[in-house]
Amino acid sequence: MKPQRNYITSFSNPKVKWVSGLKEKRNRDEEKKFFIEGYREIKKAITGNQSSPIPCLPVNITSLFISPECFLGENEESLINSLRCPIYELPRKIFEKISYRDRPDGLIAVAETPSATVPWKEMKGIDINPILIIEGVEKPGNLGTILRTAEGAGVGLVIVTDPRIDLFNPNVVRASTGTIFTLPVYIGDLGEVLSEFQKRGYKRYAVTPEGKTLYSSIDMNAKSVFLFGSEQYGLSPLAKELADSTLYLPMLGEADSLNLAMSCGIVLYESIRQRSK
Numbered sequence: 001m002k003p004q005r006n007y008i009t010s011f012s013n014p015k016v017k018w019v020s021g022l023k024e025k026r027n028r029d030e031e032k033k034f035f036i037e038g039y040r041e042i043k044k045a046i047t048g049n050q051s052s053p054i055p056c057l058p059v060n061i062t063s064l065f066i067s068p069e070c071f072l073g074e075n076e077e078s079l080i081n082s083l084r085c086p087i088y089e090l091p092r093k094i095f096e097k098i099s100y101r102d103r104p105d106g107l108i109a110v111a112e113t114p115s116a117t118v119p120w121k122e123m124k125g126i127d128i129n130p131i132l133i134i135e136g137v138e139k140p141g142n143l144g145t146i147l148r149t150a151e152g153a154g155v156g157l158v159i160v161t162d163p164r165i166d167l168f169n170p171n172v173v174r175a176s177t178g179t180i181f182t183l184p185v186y187i188g189d190l191g192e193v194l195s196e197f198q199k200r201g202y203k204r205y206a207v208t209p210e211g212k213t214l215y216s217s218i219d220m221n222a223k224s225v226f227l228f229g230s231e232q233y234g235l236s237p238l239a240k241e242l243a244d245s246t247l248y249l250p251m252l253g254e255a256d257s258l259n260l261a262m263s264c265g266i267v268l269y270e271s272i273r274q275r276s277k
Helices: 014-020 026-031 039-047 078-083 092-098 140-152 170-175 190-198 235-241 260-275
Strands: 005-007 034-036 061-066 087-089 107-112 131-134 157-161 185-188 204-208 222-227 246-247
Touching: 014 061, 014 092, 026 034, 034 039, 034 170, 039 061, 039 078, 039 107, 061 078, 061 092, 078 107, 087 246, 131 140, 131 190, 131 260, 140 157, 140 170, 140 260, 157 190, 185 190, 190 204, 190 222, 190 235, 222 260
Parallel strands: 005 087, 061 087, 131 157, 131 222, 157 185, 204 222, 204 246
Antiparallel strands: 034 107, 061 107
């Protein structure tokens, strides 16, 4: 049975203002909801990653806003019919107002904001490698790109410590192309997180321009946690102090560091290279 659709034809409809307001963090915090835009992103939010030994963030979609005039493919109706939540259909002009994108594809889901606390109890006895920790990330697009890269590189878990952004910012979801829902991603306290992984037998590597060891010279087949810092300030003194070793990426030109997401990609794909031998 197809879900019933509610039609919105006016810009002044309260639902238009409400869903558009979820672009702002204060409204997401107040409503305890966030929005997921795009067919690919919503599909990943629904399916998650059933093969991951660590649970991904649970997503409970509470409403869906659609505009068939914006659809780009042939699978949108199947996705819509798979959901059991209120459906609101809007004309293109109104949908473009609530969209976060320049070229919307006609689908925005609103979901309850899940708890992102690290599920330590559910991780007992789990042996995954590598693990990525991002400290104090400041740019939503960078975090989203890092998550997309991490999933592609086979990272088993990402923990964001002391974030200066909202994990559920629409730009994080967009830049990650929905991998925030298919890769275990959590928020934790840096000291607690590093202590836990030390107990579990992981080597903790801080990647920093002041590092002492070339990143590619370590054995990444061993259980490894890689730490990266914020775009502006890098890793905190505490992160470097608690790490077992500090790693650096060679810089041969005038620039003293690389973009955060690019640095993550270089190290994580070296991990793939070593593990695939």
